[in-house]
Amino acid sequence: MRVNHVKLLVGGVQLRDGVTTVTDILGKIFTRAGLFAVAMEKGYASTIYGAHQFDPMLVTEEPPVSYGDPEVDVLVALDYDSNPDAPEQPNRDTVLRHGGKLRDGGVLVYDSSTGEIPTGALEARGIQVFPIPARRIAQSELKREIVKNVVMTGALFRLLQFDSDEAYLRQLLEERFLRKGREVVDLNLQAARRGRQEVERVLEANGYQLPVRLEPRPGRHRAVYISGNECLGLGAIAGGVRFYAGYPITPASSILEFMEQWLPKYGGRALQGQNERESIRAALGAALAGVRSMVGSSGPGISLKVEEFGVSGATETPVIVVDAQRAGPSTGMPTRPEQGDLNLVIGGGHGDFPRIVLAPGTVEECYTLMLEACELSDKYQCPVFFLTDLNLSEGKKTVLEDVFRRPQVVRHGIVREEDVRAKPYRRFEVTPSGISPRSVPGTPGAIFKASGAEHDEFGFVSIDPRKRAAMVEKRMRKLDTYLQEDWKPPQVFGSVRGNPVVVGWGNTRPVLEEARLFLQRRGVPVALVHFTHVFPLHRRKLEALFADAGPVVVVEQNFSGQFADLLQRELRIATRRVNKYNGVPLYPTEVAEAVLQALQREGAVVRIGGDSQPVPVEVGRNEHEGD
Amino acid sequence: MNTKGIKLWEENAVPKHRIQWCPGCGDFGVLAALKQALTELEVMPHELLLVGGIGCSGQIRNYLNGNAFHGTHGGALAYGLGAKMANPDLKVICLAGDGDTFAIGVENFVHVCRRDPDMVLLVMNNGVYGLTKGQDSPTAGLGQPDERGSREEHPPMVDALLLALASEATFVAQSFSGDVKHTARMIVEAIQHPGFAFINDFSPCVTYNRFNTYDWFRERVEHVPEDHDPSDRDAAWRLVREFARRGKIPLGVVYRNPRPKRPQRRLPLWEDELSGVDLEPVLATYR
Incomplete structure (x- = not known):
């Protein structure tokens, strides 16, 4: 039995099934319970209603490095209706799309209101299957269809052996619904209880042993x-x-x-x-x-x-x-x-x-x-x-x-009335830093004329070649000042010297960190250099950083390697590239493997999920969302 | 005339002899009227934000005292809107041409009329893109025997007043820069209007519009009759249509009907206003 480490995936029909309503409740409750929930891989479509939607969530005891790989321990399918004549059966959509991601010995729970679905292949992999007629319970027993998701939430909590005294769920329901009346809270609690009972029924019938458990760790920290x-x-x-x-x-x-x-x-x-x-x-x-x-x-x-x-x-x-x-x-x-x-x-x-x-x-x-x-x-x-x-x-x-620390806000270079009495005010004064004094309209004595047309120090339009040159240089000098005073070097994980270096920027850092750990565990020492101050780059400092580095592999989510191009241009170093552009987030294991591939030859470009055979067009069928 | 007051408006400005308008340009009349109106209202230059459009007319921002801004073609009203929302104490006057306002900037014109910020737009309307040497603007074709509309290349002209009325403007006036005194009157009334005030000022282009000349306008302008009720939108619409049918051009306030306004305060910007921010109410909703 694994404690406090589980990856869930909740899927359903967009808008109708309330996928993120469920995951938002889960995330909030797990957070209150002192656990860490990470739901970053949002899967939805640019429609209001009707497309498949899914929301994976990793729940852990300590802060996880990243949201992890796509494999899940528990799959929750909220889609309920099944039309045997339709080529695709919506209540199987989540199962069809994501069943393959279920780990052997994992758990599938789905809404079986309109009938059970064949799950033999999953059961053969030791997956425990829980058909829960959530919508039917909500409609015919509880007379409110809307509580079907609470039935499923109750079932899920039972599967995770979590909140058995209903304390977390009750508190959340009271916060949300008490103003609508005690009976609304009770109805929802009743729905959750019915979900639990349904799980009990399946557990007894099949003699399942649940593979994961979530234990609250309350009061450890304050978190949102x-x-x-x-x-x-x-x-x-x-x-x-x-x-x-x-x-x-x-x-x-x-x-x-x-x-x-x-x-x-x-x-x-x-x-x-x-x-x-x-x-x-x-x-x-x-x-x-x-x-x-x-x-x-x-x-x-x-x-x-x-x-x-x-x-x-x-x-x-x-x-x-x-x-x-x-x-x-x-x-x-x-x-x-x-x-x-x-x-x-x-x-x-x-x-x-x-x-x-x-x-x-x-x-x-x-x-x-x-x-x-x-x-x-x-x-x-x-x-x-x-x-x-x-x-x-x-x-x-x-x-x-x-x-959420709150630093003192500092206003930079704004002149006040008393400042301009001492020294005449020129809005675009040429200064060594390139930064000129600035005034707020309404300040007596500090009139400015700002213009997108080239101008002199006061702001009047000018095409005088010397003034033009001075003004361009003044503005661009601000970047030198920024690089000297405020640019932050990239974060470095591991040792760059003599080792292969994975480079990333922006939102991919957690996945790259985890990929680096995977590689390290496999005996491949790589460093990770990650940028948050992306442009402009401090050439001298970066040249020093990369001076004794091994091969440089830039991993980014675009086709051409836009940051790799920038790095190559600024530092005049050769880069290898790992690119992913199929619309699916990066995952640690695939990154680790792609980096290994990229390390095999100079100038390598490894395309995750790319370079594939053309996918035949299936006319009249909804396109899958690429997962 | 208060010459001392007028002199104030010549400080922090491009000297008269370096103004780059053609001799006789209608915009000179607007400049004179603007100075008169600001002097009459005793506006202080530092309280003023002049937002110029792109084109000859937008240059006016640098030809008189007061803070000024000049960005993209068609953008004046949106910059003005943001500045006014940030600081309701500012006097914001947008000064733009007809191409700037009714072609590339029409998206801003329509919606700023609806939003009704307490600022002024004075359009120096001459029917041409003067600075780029005389191409048709959306107001081209005023008073001309009309073959317009028969080809996509030359659509019928935009009627600025009707567009403003249809866009829910709360102050719509028209002036002719050949009549500086009246133009100044309109600017005064526009500044005093508590909401968005639009003045369509006919400001002849002496170089590229040889049809709508000063004389042409003088023969056609007519003051809005005294018995016109400017608070009546239907009457305003009828007035514009009737003048057009008679081949005349109304001067004066065509429509004025202020909306009730919720008072707004200047947004916090100084360090003491931004310190001690308590994020607790927000964080509490995410726990």
């Missing part, structure tokens, strides 16, 4: 169950952002929702733009008025905002641009992750202007790195990009509350 988007929203509020604008887009919409809910409570405002351009322009306007401002979007929306990157750079108006990346190009796959926007944010826009690109590696860093983004945008008066991706943005996990 939270998503990356929510964490970066919190970071923005703590970092002084008081104006947010966004246009609805997956997977950045939840930032807008968070900000609409919370920003007004901190004196700020959140604006749903009428288009992507209005969002960033309004944010620039608010920044011009002195307020720390942020926008959020995903690839297609970021493409539409490109023109304003240059405005921010040229007028030296700070703005934080969150890009919750999804698979591109064009509409691409709105609900699938990718690290495909790096070239867009480091190169988007005409002309040269300073910009800083940050990419958090974890949900925790969505908070801590956002605090940095707030300070950097204010200090350097330029666009600061914050690259997450679908999994990091929408994925949820247990986060210890120690992370």
Whole structure:
């Protein structure tokens, strides 16, 4: 019997079956029980209703390195209806798609309301199968179909031998439903109990011995169950952002929702733009008025905002641009992750202007790195990009509350009335650092004229060659200052000297860390070098870091190796590449194997899930989501 | 005329002799009217944010005192919106052309009319893209015998006033920069309007629009009749249509109907306003 280590997968029909309603309840309850829940691999489709949806979750005693490999111990299928005449039977969808991921000796629980399904092949692998008629119980016994998921939750808790006294579930139900009446709470508890009973029935009938157990570890720490988007929203509020604008887009919409809910409570405002351009322009306007401002979007929306990157750079108006990346190009796959926007944010826009690109590696860093983004945008008066991706943005996990420290917000270089009395104010004064004094409109004696047209120190339009050169150099000098004063070197795991080096950036760090541990255990000593300050790169420091390194393998979730290209260009070193771009998150074992492959020859490009034979088109059938 | 007041508006500005408009450009009249209006209202330059559009007209932001911003083509209103939302105490005046407002920036025009921030948009409408040497703008074709609409290349003109009315603007006025005094009057009333105030100012392009000249306008402009009720949207619509049928151009406030507003405060921006933030209420919802 394994204690406090289990990987679950809950699947069902999107919207109808409430997949994430269930996993959100699970994550919250496990977190309250002092355990760690990680649900980062979100599987859903860009439709409202009807597609297959699934949400894997790893639950552990100590903080896990990553969400682990795709294999699961417990598969929960919420889909219930079966039509024997249909080519695909929805209640088997979750089982068909994910049954193969079940470990031998694992557990399958599914809604058998419309009949049991053949599971002989799974049972042959020692998998214990629990058909639970959850919807039928909810409809005919409890008279409320909506509680079918609570029946399944009760069944799952029994399977995990968790919450046998109903204390955690009862508390959550009371918080949510007590205002609707005690009878609503009781009905839900009754539903959970029925689920338990159904499991008991199967256990008795089959003489199963359950393979895993979850034991609460209450009171060890304070923790929340939270998503990356929510964490970066919190970071923005703590970092002084008081104006947010966004246009609805997956997977950045939840930032807008968070900000609409919370920003007004901190004196700020959140604006749903009428288009992507209005969002960033309004944010620039608010920044011009002195307020720390942020926008959020995903690839297609970021493409539409490109023109304003240059405005921010040229007028030296700070703005934080969150890009919750999804698979591109064009509409691409709105609900699938990718690290495909790096070239867009480091190169988007005409002309040269300073910009800083940050990419958090974890949900925790969505908070801590956002605090940095707030300070950097204010200090350097330029666009600061914050690259997450679908999994990091929408994925949820247990986060210890120690992370949420609140540093003192520092306003950089804003002149007040008394400052300009002592020294005449020139908004775009040429300085050694490249950073010029800035004023907030409304300050007597500190009038400015800011323009995206080239200008002199006061801000008047000028095409004088000397002024132009001085102004370009002044703006670009800010990046030298940033590299000297604020750039953070990559995190290094293991020893670089003489060893193969895996390089990653942004959200892939946990998986790369775990892959490194796998390799180490197999006797392959590799180092991991992971970047969160992604652009610009400090050439001298990095050259020193890579000077005595073995072969360098850059692992990233895009086709071309955008960060590998950047590294190659900046450091003039050869890179080998591991790329994955099929819309499925990276997993540790496949990364470890791909790295081993890449180490076999110079210039290797290993494509995980790629280079495959064409998949025949099946007309009239729904396409599977690639898992 | 308060010459001392007017002088204030010449500080922190491009000197007169270096203004880069063609001699006789309608925008000179707008500049004079703007200075008069700001002087009359005793606005202080540091309280002002002038947001210029792209084109000849947007240059006006640098030809008088006051903070100024100038970004992308079509963006003026959205920058202004953000600044005004951040600081309701600012006086925000967007100064743009007809191409900027009704072509590339029409997405902002329509929605800012609906949003109704307390700021002014003055469009210097001349029917052409002057700076790029005279291409048709969406307001091209005013008063011309109309073959427009017969080809996709040359659609009928946008009627700025009707577009504003249809977009739920709460203040719609029209002026002619050949009449500086009246233009100044309109700017004063626009600044005083508690909401979004749109002035469509006919500002002749003496180089690229040889049809809609000062004389052409002088023959056609007519003040809005005294008995017009500007709070009546249907009446405003009828007035614009009737003037058009008679081949005339109304000058004055066509529509004015302020909406009730919820007062807003300046957003926190100073260190003391941002310190001591308590995240507990948010964190509590995730436990």
